[in-house]
Amino acid sequence: MRLLLAEDEKELSNALVVILKHSNYSVDAVYNGQDALDYITNGDYDGVVLDIMMPKMDGITVLRKVRESGNSVPVLLLTAKSEIDDRVTGLDSGADDYLTKPFATKELLARIRAMTRRKGENTGSLLKCGNITLNRSTFEVSSPKATLRLANKEFQMLEMLMSNEGMIISTERFMEKIWGYDTETNQNVVWVYVSYLRKKLAALDANVAIKAVRNRGYALEAVND
Known part of the structure; x- marks a missing residue:
């Protein structure tokens, strides 16, 4: 299963890549919103973990552009913002789930499993x-x-x-x-x-x-x- 990780904090990104690969995911990592949009547009992903606060283009803008293009790839927003309005904005923009920093690794993996499972629930596990x-x-x-x-x-x-x-x-x-x-x-x-x-x-x-x-x-x- 292939994921795109868009996170501008490189130390966090590197740690998450190791964790995800250890959990049998194939991972591409990018560090700004424009690259995230380009990779999603040109790639074939089973899920995207997308930080909101990124340089060049914020995650919400990336998400809106992806959904406007008709791409239904599952997206988990990963951000330090925890206010209800921010969560609502993210979900209304087309996110499948929302996780705030700091987070437990087990919860991140569980949410990714749930997000990608919903995409392929017709085939089951x-x-x-x-x-x-x-x-x-x-x-x-x-x-x-x-x-x-x-x-x-x-x-x-x-x-x-x-x-x-x-x-x-x-x-x-x-x-x-x-x-x-x-x-x-x-x-x-x-x-x-x-x-x-x-x-x-x-x-x-x-x-x-x-x-x-x-x-x-x-x-x-x-x-x-």
Whole structure:
């Protein structure tokens, strides 16, 4: 799951990035409102954590522009302002939730989970394909034979494949969604993680497999008996 964190206090931002990545999120961090708007406009995020008081463009203005463009990405406003009027302004501008500083890390993570869960509540926390089940809450993939916990990017990649069973996902799409559209990471990393996942699916005796489609990408398909 990919998040954008827009927070101008760099020490706080760095700490939050570590916490979020440890919780199996992929995170892009920006430090001003204009960059936040650009990233949201050009990226593909499952949620945004948006500070209100930022240079170049405040968070409320960013939020309004995002909603005016028709983008419904879930947004959690993160700010030192705690007055009721500020909360109302934020929510009326299209925010999904509002959290004031200082805050407990557990509460932030719980609010992000709730915010992103509402976006995909039609699919729930479990994804099933063939004889395997992916638990979005525990980051575990299981079959009748065993249960394995996935690393961050393994989980995100398998979630994309299972959510689009039978559909080809390009290497570029994996890179944009999981590593970020401005990443400098070599695209060969996608093949590396596909290899990791294939070994885990084999260990589970899964009746689905990740198929490579030459020059197009990868798809999760049923295994022929």
